[in-house]
Amino acid sequence: MPRSSLFLTIAVIAGLSSACANATDTAHSSDIVFDSGGRPSARVVLNDQHEYLFAIDTAAQRTAISPQIVDELELVADPNNRAQAHGSAGVTYLDMYPITSVEIAGRRVENGLYMSAAAAHDESDIGHDGILGQEFFAGQRLIMDFEAREVAFGDVSANGLGEAIPVELMYGGFAVANIRINGVEVRALIDTGASTSFANMEMMAALGLDASDLAANEIRAGVTQQTSLRYTGFTGGIALGSVVIDEAPLEFTDSPTFSTFRMVDEPGVILGMDVLGRLPGFAIDYQTAEFRHLAE
Numbered sequence: 001m002p003r004s005s006l007f008l009t010i011a012v013i014a015g016l017s018s019a020c021a022n023a024t025d026t027a028h029s030s031d032i033v034f035d036s037g038g039r040p041s042a043r044v045v046l047n048d049q050h051e052y053l054f055a056i057d058t059a060a061q062r063t064a065i066s067p068q069i070v071d072e073l074e075l076v077a078d079p080n081n082r083a084q085a086h087g088s089a090g091v092t093y094l095d096m097y098p099i100t101s102v103e104i105a106g107r108r109v110e111n112g113l114y115m116s117a118a119a120a121h122d123e124s125d126i127g128h129d130g131i132l133g134q135e136f137f138a139g140q141r142l143i144m145d146f147e148a149r150e151v152a153f154g155d156v157s158a159n160g161l162g163e164a165i166p167v168e169l170m171y172g173g174f175a176v177a178n179i180r181i182n183g184v185e186v187r188a189l190i191d192t193g194a195s196t197s198f199a200n201m202e203m204m205a206a207l208g209l210d211a212s213d214l215a216a217n218e219i220r221a222g223v224t225q226q227t228s229l230r231y232t233g234f235t236g237g238i239a240l241g242s243v244v245i246d247e248a249p250l251e252f253t254d255s256p257t258f259s260t261f262r263m264v265d266e267p268g269v270i271l272g273m274d275v276l277g278r279l280p281g282f283a284i285d286y287q288t289a290e291f292r293h294l295a296e
Contacts, residue, residue, distance in 0.1 A: 026106070026107075026154050026155060027152060027153075027154045027155050027156045028104070028105040028106050028107045028152065028153055028154045029105055029150055029151065029152040029153075029156070030042040030043065030104055030105040030150070030151055030152075031043070031149055031150060031151075032056075032144065032145075032146070032149040032150055032151050033053060033149075034149075035053070035055060035127030035128045036127035037127065037195030037273070038195050038273040038274065038277055039055040039056075039057075039127075039128070039192060039193060039194075039195055039273055040055070040056050040144055040146070040151060040192055040273070041053050041054060041055045041056060041127070041128045042054060042056055042104055042105070042132065042151055043104070044102060044103065044104045044130070044132060045101075045102075045103045045104075046065075046069070046073065046099055046101070046102055046103075047073065047099060047100045047101055048100070048101055048103075050069075050072070050073060052069060052128075052129035052130060053127070053128045053129050053130075054104070054128060054129065054130040054131060054132040055128045055130070055131050055132065055192075055193055056132045056144070056151055056192055056193075057131045057132060057133060057191070057192055057193030058134070058142070058174075058175060058190050058191060058192045058193065058284060059174060059189055059190070059191035059192070059193050059194065059270070060131045060132075060133040060134065060193055061133055061134050061135075061171065061172075061173060061174070062083070062114070062115065062133045062134070062135060063102065063112070063114050063130065063131060063132055063133040063135060063136070064094075064114060064115045064116070064117045064130055064131040064133065065097065065099075065114050065115070065116050065117075065129070065130045066116070066117070066129050066130055067116055068129060069116075069129055069130060070097060070116050073099075075097040075098070075099070075116075076097070076098075077095040077096065077097055077116075078095075078096045078097065078098055078113055081096040081113055082094065082095060082096060083095075083096055083115040085115065085117065091256070094115040094116060094117060095115065095116055096113040096114065096115055096116075097113065097114055097115075097116055098111065098112070098113055099111075099112055099113075099114055102114070104132065104136065107136055107153070107154070109135065109136070112135075114130075117131070131193060134172075134173035134174075136153070137153040137154075137286070138172060138173040138286050139286050139287065140153050140154050140155075140286055140287070141153065141154070141155075141156050141158070141283060141284070141285045141286065141287065142283060142284045142285075142286070143156055143161075143281065143282075143283040143294075144192070144281050144282060144283070145280070145281040145294060146277060146279065146280060146281045147280045147281060147294075148281075158283070158285075158292075160294060160295055161283050161292040161293070161294060161295065162241075162242075162243070162292055162293045162294065162295040163241045163242060163292065163293075164285075164288075164290040164291070164292050165177050165178075165179075165240060165241045165290065165291040165292070166178075166289060166290060166291075167190070167284070167289050167290060167291050168289070169286065169289050170261060170262075173286065174189060174261065175189070175190040175284050175286075175289075175291060176188065176189050176190075176261060177190065177240070177291050179238065179239060179240050179241075179269075179271075180238075180239040181199075181203070181207070181235050181236065181237075181238050181239070181250075181267075181269065182207055182235050182236030182237065183236070184203070184206045184207065184267055185267070186199070186203060186206075186266075186267040186268060186269050187261070187262070187263050187266065187267070187268045187269070188268070188269045188270075188271045189257075189261055189268075189269070189270050189271065190271055190276070190282075190284065190291060191270050191271060191272055192272075192273060192276060193272075194270055194271075194272030194273065195272055195273055195274065196249075196251060196272045196273075196274050197248070197249075197250055197251070197269060197270060197271050197272040197274055197275050198230060198250065198251040198252065198253055198255065198269070198270050198272070199250050199251070199252050199253075199267070199268065199269040199270070200252070200253070200254065200255070200258045200263055200264075200267065200268045200269070201252055201253070201254050202263075202265065202266055202267050202268065203250070203252065203267040203268060203269055204231065204233065204252040206267045207233070207235060207236075209231075209233045209252070211231050211252075213233075214231040214232055214233045214252070215231065215232045216229055216230070216231050216232075217229070217230055217232070217251075218230075228253050228254070228255055229253065230251040230252065230253040231251065231252045231253070232249055232250070232251050232252075233249070233250060233252065234247055234248070234249055234250070235247060235248055235249075235250050238271075238275055240279075240291070240293060241293070243279070243293050245275055245278050245279070248274065248275055248278075249274070250269070257270060279293050279294065280293070280294040280295075281293070281294035282294060
């Protein structure tokens with residue numbers, strides 16, 4: 001039986017203008033609540049009165065709402081707009097719904113259109129009601145302090161941050177860094193919306209692993225709700241600059257996500273919260289294109 005995975009892994013919107021935020025001289029901060037998949041989430045207020053828990057997803061270009069929100073707020077889809085969403089297992093088209101206001105920690109976006117994505121499993125199991133995408137923090141500095149359970153973005157201090165690792169900001173806001181896994185250089189997408197990390201088949205080969213020796217599972221993943229086969233194995237250390245995370249499990253698959261982020265014919269990995277959550281925290285500076293871990 002297919003095992004459910006992510007509510008929303010990646011959303012790359014085609015044919016819509018991006019509403020990414022510009023850097024401001026204002027700092028915003030909010031408590032982090034970890035959902036059932038270990039994803040960092042925060043309270044978001046819709047239409048000035050309805051509070052929901054949204055996962056903070058560094059690999060979602062746009063904010064998304066659950067069908068539950070659509071029903072509770074009696075939202076009506078915009079007949080002139082649909083979103084093309086790239087999930088971890090393929091591509092689909094989703095309805096867009098107008099919302100008067102979306103606000104987190106004083107950061108407010110008015111009169112926006114938001115896609116409704118079908119949940120991969122029951123909302124009670126996911127633990128959040130929507131996805132907070134890059135239009136809230138792109139162009140700014142985003143800091144997630146997992147130990148303090150706080151997220152901050154905007155004009156926030158860089159005190160306490162460790163070494164800078166350059167990132168490529170693909171499509172305006174997807175942070176891709178060069179890291180090393182068991183000594184192998186690999187392109188890595190920083191994805192706080194993924195509860196688990198997964199790598200391409202080139203990464204599996206580079207680590208000297210054979211699919212016939214690994215456990216295989218069929219996964220139903222992402223907004224597209226398509227299935228894919230994943231193999232589970234263990235890596236050596238995962239090195240983000242000088243910080244090394246000890247041996248960790250990786251799932252290996254031929255997901256179309258990898259071609260989206262130019263991870264074809266070379267090792268590539270989507271770093272989820274099973275790895276990122278082992279750091280004290282981290283920052284992505286979207287102005288200087290840098291990833292920094294929080295110094296311990």
